[in-house]
Amino acid sequence: MRSFAVALFIFGTLPFILMNPHVGLYVYSWISYMNPHRLTWGFAYDFPFAFITGSAMILAWLISRDPKKLPINAGTVLLILFTLWLCVTTAFALDFEEALDKWKQVMKILVVTLLTIIIIYDRKRLDWLIWVIVGSIGYFAVKGGVFAILTGGAYRIWGPPQSLIAENNALALATVMILPLVRYLQLNAPNPWVRRALFACIPIMVFSALASYSRGALIAMCAMAMFLWLKSRHKAALGVAIVLMLAVSVNFMPDEWFDRMDTLNTYEEDASAMSRINAWTFALGFAMDNPVLGGGFGVFGVPSLWPLYAPNPEDQHNAHSVYLEVLAMHGFPGILLFVGIAFVAFRYGSWSIRNVKLHPERPDLIWARDLGGMVQCSLIGFAAGGAFLNLAFFDLFWHLIAILIITRLILERELVRPATSSQPADAAAAEIAPAPVRSFLRPAGQRGLRSFVGRAR
DSSP: OHHHHHHHHHHHHHHHHHHOHHHHHHHHHHHHHHOGGGGOSSGGGGOOHHHHHHHHHHHHHHHSSSOOSOOOSHHHHHHHHHHHHHHHHHHTOSSHHHHHHHHHHHHHHHHHHHHHHHHOOSHHHHHHHHHHHHHHHHHHHHHHHHHHHHHTTOSOOOOSTTSTTOSHHHHHHHHHHHHHHHHHHHHHOSSHHHHHHHHHHHHHHHHHHHTTTOHHHHHHHHHHHHHHHHHOSOHHHHHHHHHHHHHHHHHTSOHHHHHHHHTTTOGGGOHHHHHHHHHHHHHHHHHHHSTTTTTOTTGGGOGGGHHHHOSSTTOOOOOSSHHHHHHHHHHHHHHHHHHHHHHHHHHHHHHHHHHHHTOTTOGGGHHHHHHHHHHHHHHHHHHHHGGGSSOTTOHHHHHHHHHHHHHHHHHHHHHTSOOSOOOOHHHHHTTOSOOOHHHHHSOTTOOHHHHHHHHHO
């Protein structure tokens, strides 16, 4: 029954996707993050829904009146260079067949990232994309948080099977990364009940991340909380709120959780921690001998290399670090481009915050300040937690990069226009909610498939 329901819903969106490519992006993102087909047991479990919706989205974009040119700036140039560099390292990969399979998956993510920057060109579309991301990952985070509260945190929280966030550590980091996005939506939602619901979700999601027993997620939350506190204008109040939330959540956890977290201090006695150090040593040693091209995707799966670079050649694992993952696979040019993309996007967030502050007469732009700051927090969480996980090519990280680029592009356009209203900030905020369904499916200036057919006639 679930399979038919999921299939019916997804195929039911295809006509709307063909008329509106941004709807295709929302559906594709929903499938990529939530993996609804993995929550079924029938034919839908392995059905290529993402391929079908992605193909429909690209077709709709090609025949629509949406922009076709990618905006050129430092962020998009680095994205293109990184994409091309992955093609080069894959061509010279040590395990070409394995590398080719992984390359295909990564190319889908990077191509969709570039398409996102083209298709999402206004505030309304951007907000809908954020709602899709938050709703998709937040479903597992809230469900897991409620379950953890009811069971006293005795069980780990897992994500959808056979997905990038199936593992408890990956879901925990994804949960930490969307927390700032939840806060952004809560700040800007016009409906008070929506704001209250989102506010209630935040502590539940925090508890879900803690109940994953992920040490990386704990480090990511602490790093993100520290960044928020440093940037806040109300350090005392925010500091008290953060300490209270973490204290209440942590005190609710069982003794097993504290034993797990204590291994951060006694990592020499923890097999999992030593496996990470073994993989890090392998990655760094291999990269030093292959500094330019690396070993390509799949280098950690070449058994003959481990005796050459790992202290324990029998303990073969993935990199357990986004930085060493990229370094070993794509060399120093790859890691420089990877870090450069994150750095430029982070600076775009600072640019948005600064320029909104310079225009206090434009309360209609406050959303860009909020979004820029919140996505910066998400990147801080990824930078800290990603040091312990293999999530360099997780869709969410690349969508965050796209969101910061899009926010700057929208803000650049808006700043050259006069303010459309002198209303106060609260009134302006009431106009930035997601549009009604009719406007959502057919925004002004978008004709999609119907326009194409009309021109053909």
